[in-house]
Amino acid sequence: MKFENSKYSKLLGYKKVDFPFGTIYITRYFVISELNEGIHVDYTIASELINAFSEDIRKGIKVGYIANRINSYSFEPQLWLDFNNEYDFLVASAIVTYNDFSYLNSSLEKHFFKKSLKRCHSLYEAIEWMSNLNEFSKEFKHE
Template sequence: MKFENSKYSKLLEYKKIEFPFGTIYTTKHFVVSELNEGIHVDYTIVSELISKFSEYIRKGIKIGYIANRINSYSFEPQLWLDFNNEYDFMIASAIVSYSDFSYLNSSLEKHFFQKSLKRCHSLDEAIEWMTNLDEFKKETKLK
């Protein structure tokens, strides 16, 4: 399910940012990515995303990240290690998988991510988990 088709797009204030490689939705506490079919997520794409959120990083804002994998694409797991070494603004991550293969890939990525990474079977599960993290629970109330 796409974020814009979910109940959360009506419950949460968000901003939609479109890139050539996919769409990002930013909320107060987390970001949802929906990347295009067949792309390969490499350092160039991650760098473009980081530059878009550099103001948040400089301000010390902590956020969560949800990869809503509605499309099939490849991802370099090593990027999680590089990312963790360079940046410290992400509290946790959730990967929403819609196929067994995608779920297996997220299991591999979990070994590379140094913070909490939850593998989910639905966008609802990912958002509920993210909004119930202690860091956000005090401020986020969903109806």
């Protein structure tokens, strides 16, 4: 399910940013990516995604990241290692998979990401898990 078709798009304020390779939705506590079919996520694409919310990073804001993999694309797992060394703004990550192959790929990625990475079978599961993390749960309950 696409984020804009979910109940959360009506419940959460968000900013939509379109790229030639996909779309990201920036909420107060997490970023959701929905990337295009067949792309290969490399350092260049990852850098463009990060630059979309680099001002928040400079302010020291911590966020979660949800990869809503509604389309099939490839991802360099090494990017998680590079990311771990260069940035410290992610609290956790969730990967929403819609088929067995994508789930297996996310299992490989889990070994490269130093923080918590949850593999989910629905966008609902990912958002609920993210909103219940200790770093965000208190603030979600006050909104």
